[in-house]
Amino acid sequence: MTSRSSRATARPSSKARAVARTQTLLQGENGIGTVRRTTLPGGLRIVTETLPSVRSATFGIWAHVGSRDETPSLNGATHYLEHLLFKGTKRRSALDISSAIDAVGGEMNAFTAKEYTCYYARVLDTDLPLAIDVVCDMLTGSLILQEDVDAERGVILEEIAMTEDDPGDCVHDLFAHTMLGDTPLGRPVLGTVDTVNALTADRVRRFYQKHYDPTHLVVAAAGNVDHATVVRQVRRAFEKAGALTVTDAVPLAPRDGHRSVRTAGKVELLGRKTEQAHVVLGMPGLARTDDRRWALGVLNTALGGGMSSRLFQEVREKRGLAYSVYSYTTGFADCGLFGVYAGCRPNQVHDVLKICRDELDRAASDGLTDDEIGRAIGQLSGSTVLGLEDTGALMNRIGKSELCWGTQMSVDEMLARIAAVTPDEVRDVASEVLGHRPSLAVIGPLKDRQADRLQEAVS
The missing domain is CATH 3.30.830.10 (Metalloenzyme, LuxS/M16 peptidase-like)
Structure with missing residues (x-):
């Protein structure tokens, strides 16, 4: 060695x-x-x-x-x-x-x-x-x-x-x-x-x-x-350190692949003696190289990215069923995930899941309004700039871009891509992503016998 x-x-x-x-x-x-x-x-x-x-x-x-x-x-x-x-x-x-x-x-x-x-x-x-x-x-x-x-x-x-x-x-x-x-x-x-x-x-x-x-x-x-x-x-x-050689070594290319996520209607329940039940309801998302990721980012912001988002308003503001509720996307080189998280009292978990599922289904079938999309574009643009206000964030941006994409995009180019997202693109990606049958992960003081009822949330 x-x-x-x-x-x-x-x-x-x-x-x-x-x-x-x-x-x-x-x-x-x-x-x-x-x-x-x-x-x-x-x-x-x-x-x-x-x-x-x-x-x-x-x-x-x-x-x-x-x-x-x-x-x-x-x-x-x-x-x-x-x-x-x-x-x-x-x-x-x-x-x-x-x-x-x-x-x-x-x-x-x-x-x-x-x-x-x-x-x-x-x-x-x-x-x-x-x-x-x-x-x-x-x-x-x-x-x-x-x-x-x-x-x-x-x-x-x-x-x-x-x-x-x-x-x-x-x-x-x-x-x-x-x-x-x-x-x-x-x-x-x-x-x-x-x-x-x-x-x-x-x-x-x-x-x-x-x-x-x-x-x-x-x-x-x-x-x-x-x-x-x-x-x-x-x-x-x-x-x-002797870590460089004289050979014409080629940098490793960004990851690629064509992995698909086909899981649908699966429920995993982990019983824990907690005060809250913690749930994630979700489905396959988009790979980080997918051009539709900009539209998905706008959709995610409108659905669960802030205090004016649909999920926050429906679950927390109108009904007081959860303190924390949000949606998120995760993009890998060849696949992605879209999820909705909520933490609530165990006896309200079924109500929370029904509301979340209803909102996802409604967004998939009816899309979002132009006002929601415009507000989400503004919110996403602002948070993108504010998130790059220190040298650590800038280092993360250029380092990750080089490693994962092999290219660099300026902040102005990123803002232009976000601003260029159209309502039709958001509705199309909502239909594509949210139209999948979801799966569910739950941690909390629930019994295995409740899994059958949890299955209703993904049926």
Whole structure:
């Protein structure tokens, strides 16, 4: 087995340096909002967005690996690995990693999803070189020692327990399983107690070596940054670890596929002694590459995206049956989900489900009014801009766009796509998506014998 640290003395040739390719993907006004990409000869992509008016910068590395890349026995390995990359490298201990960022008032974290993982640090612009060095060191030089694997196992088991203690969170995992079954997309990102207990340092280390080479990575930085300087510092950090080669490696392409979700009328009930019943009623949605996703976003906003939405008004405002009720969409590379969540008293769950089902059916058959669609377009446009007001959000946007789509879209282009959605497009997508027979996931103090009545909600 060849570890990354064992190649630390490798030195790139002048030929390798000559083939880095830089492109301007989005041209901002006076340099503000300009997005550039450089692809290094080892297949590593570096994208930056420049915002000179701020005093901060967020640096992140996106890995093209998520829980959908796991076999059943490896379920939870991606998230386990996310934890372990903070535990130490050849150059730094776990305390060195955390204290380096703490000492400059920065913040560092990571998250694992079903199709990608991201590690990031937000610091003052003057401390960006430190953030680059620390995060790159973590990604290229993790030791993954047996003692760290054993120690972190307990932490992850506690995280699983914490999630299971929050039924409002856990019900979404149950809904994914209801819709997608025992498949990589249907399994929980955290894994299970059994799979986490079964993971060994050797298996996690092999998973790391397979999925964390430069062709699987996208480096993203946003804020008061200079693209050439970021490229130079990232390149130096990766070369120091021996993680770049002189070969003309090609970056991994965005995921694709043609998976379809055909689940309909399925009910999964998980009995828990909770004060509320937590329900998700939903059906197949759209893949994140589907051009109709803009219309679906407008539909989702109008149905359950705010206080003026149909579901909020009907369930909470008019009848007082729930405190939290909303709809949401999840798009993967090759499929998607649409869901409606509500938390209510157990004796009112059937009333809530009937109202939600009636509203979905009405939207599918009759569509939405022009006023609802216009209001939803305005709300979605505003929330899109407001959600990009900090460097962390900007880094997430450009990093995820590069990894998942391979292209960049400006905020103005996004707003134009939202504004261009027509009422007919919203009605068409409502008929297409909401016309499916739904499935249902429920967590709460309900008995198995009540499953027959729950079945009425999806019949």
